[in-house]
Amino acid sequence: MLSIPSFWKKTPNLSDDNLMKGIAVSKGVAIGKAYLLDRSKFCIIKQTLEEHEVEKEIERFRDAIEKTKLQMLDIKKRAEKIADKYAVILDTYTLLLDDDILVNETIENIRTHHTNAEWTLNQTLQNFLNLFDNINDDYLKGKKDDLDLLVHAILRNLIGHSQETLSDIQEPVIIVTHSLSPSDTLTMPRNFIKGLATETGGKTSHVGIFAAALGIPAVTGIKNLTSQINSGDNIVVDGIDGEVISHPSDESTEYYLKKQENYRRYEERLLANIHQRAETLDGQHIHLLANIESSQEVKTLRNFGSEGVGLYRTEYLYMSANNLPGEKELYENFKAVVQEMDEKPIVIRTLDIGMDKQLAGIQTSDEDNPALGLRGIRLSLANPELFSSQLKGILRASFYGNIKVLYPMITSVTEIIQANKLLEEAKSALKKDQIPFDNNIEIGAMIETPAATLCIDHILEHVDFVSIGTNDLVQYTLAVDRINENVAHLYQPFHPSVIRSLKQIFVAANKAGKKVSICGEMGGDPMATMLLLGLGKLDDLSMEPHSIPKVKKIIRLIRLDEARQMADHVLNLNSVEEISRFIAKEMRTRFPDDFDRDLSFQEKVKPT
Ligand code: PEP
Ligand code: MG
Secondary structure, eight states, X not given: OOOOOGGGGSOOOOOTTTEEEOEEEEOSEEEEEEEEEOOSOOOOOOOBOOGGGHHHHHHHHHHHHHHHHHHHHHHHHHHHTTOHHHHHHHHHHHHHHTOIIIIIHHHHHHHHHOBOHHHHHHHXXXXXXXXXXXXXXXXXXXXXXXXXXXXXXXXXXXXXXOOOOGGGOOSOEEEEESOOOHHHHHHSOGGGEEEEEESSOOTTSHHHHHHHHHTOOEEEOOTTGGGTOOTTOEEEEETTTTEEEESOOHHXXXXXXXXXXXXXXXHHHHHTTTTSOOBOTTOOBOEEEEEESSGGGGGGGXXXXXXXXXEEETHHHHHSOSSOOOHHHHHHHHHHHHHHTTTSOEEEEOOOOBTTBOOTTOTTOOOSOGGGSSOTHHHHHHOHHHHHHHHHHHHHHHTTSOEEEEEOSOOOHHXXXXXXXXXXXXXXXXXXXXXXXOTTOEEEEEEOSHHHXXXXXXXXXXXXXXXXXXXXXXXXXXXOOTTOGGGGGGOOTTXXXXXXXXXXXXXXXXXXXXXXXXXXXXXXXXXXXXXXXXXXXOOEEEEOGGGHHHHHHHHTTOOHHHHHHHHHHHHTOOSHHHHHHHHHHHHHHHOHHHHHHHTTSXXXXXXX
């Protein structure tokens, strides 16, 4: 046991002003300087022009409009490759740029009032927005956002700001921002990012998944965060308790340094088990696999004892590229992954664009309900060429190892049949060109919608395995947006409906003799491990690699019959509160070292 100085035994007194509560999405403690990435605010100053400056100012404004038009055109071209529907949406912007009110009225006002272009454009925008407010038409009101975004694009060109990117960061920082786009996460110099704090997002948003994958402490869902922190401020991101502390006192800093160290040591101890098998006390082996977002991650997987890749989220490959990657590029990427992993299995999920994962250029797609929109397999089936090139890339790489294909967002057998048809066509094309591939490549369906759960028996007839995406399954079963911090408290993986859904999937898959994997965050939550093992025969758990050692530790201390008893009891409980309380009590009693400590990584104050 560590000897703990007395100050460490209690939380220091932090004034409420300094402490902001959020959602803990990636464990660990980061202490350092904030880097405020604030895209929303432009400082627009009113300037009065001399008579002779007016025409030059108008010229400058026209140049900015032309530049914006070219940028929109480029975005549109990229969007067309994905879906015509998106390209059509982007036409709105071009029309607005040709619009009399926005452009001509601004020019008129520069002439009349002798004010600078930025200020005048902003005034025009405000008038425009007031007009929208008085219109009683939801469609037009929805266009407000388009207009706002467009004006921001013009302002950026006027002010000479390109979109601020994180790639220039050259010293260790903690990123503080409203939201982080997937392309931000891909371009940031990861070695310098010590922590992340955002206003939006939840545990299963891509920010949470990304941070956890890289072991970067992160807290999301903090309201008004960016108005309370400036670049250069000293801050703490406590990814264990979900808190951000600005301007910590010396005493607090000391406290969090200890907490950071305690967590590091705890992780180190867990890593000692990476070479052991993930086997229950009665001999059931569960394969522990890794979820990855990029091929670069595979090199580090053996550090966590992963037995393969259970989910390769390929959308990030598309989001980081300037142009959509073609068959050859995809093939080379997948081949590198499979070769790095030797004969270990690699499950490649086909493109799952949509919701919080939008492609550059279609980020503003105005689907009212993107979670229910053209996402996952729907987008692939609507764009057969795009899908075929990905399938061919996967097939070609399958020649070099153990690759499986996984279809995301399945809601019906029809989608699987259509996808399999395209897969067969891709195989025929490769055969014709005498390109080798694994003809027996296994096919899996993500079970992440209530529709797929209810018809699981039908789906199982068309696939070799199923992989349960609990992140979406929880979202769609409970009708709770997984990235909306306002309903984060309702996002409950231990909800009875979720547990019943899981049970239904296990029963059907076990009956059909098909393999079951879990690749959502629940699979990597050690608190859920015993329950999941008790619900039915589970083959693989796939999770962000940092979670593997702890889940393995739990599996190695479990007996299957006890796990089944736990699951049977839980299936009879009728509320989240009851289930959570029961599981927490059971797990803390069985594994006091892991769950008691894990609450805060503070040493317990011994009663005197
Ligand atoms: C899931 O939904 O659980 C899942 C693994 O997929 P994603 O988080 O990428 O939607
Ligand atoms: Mg999903």
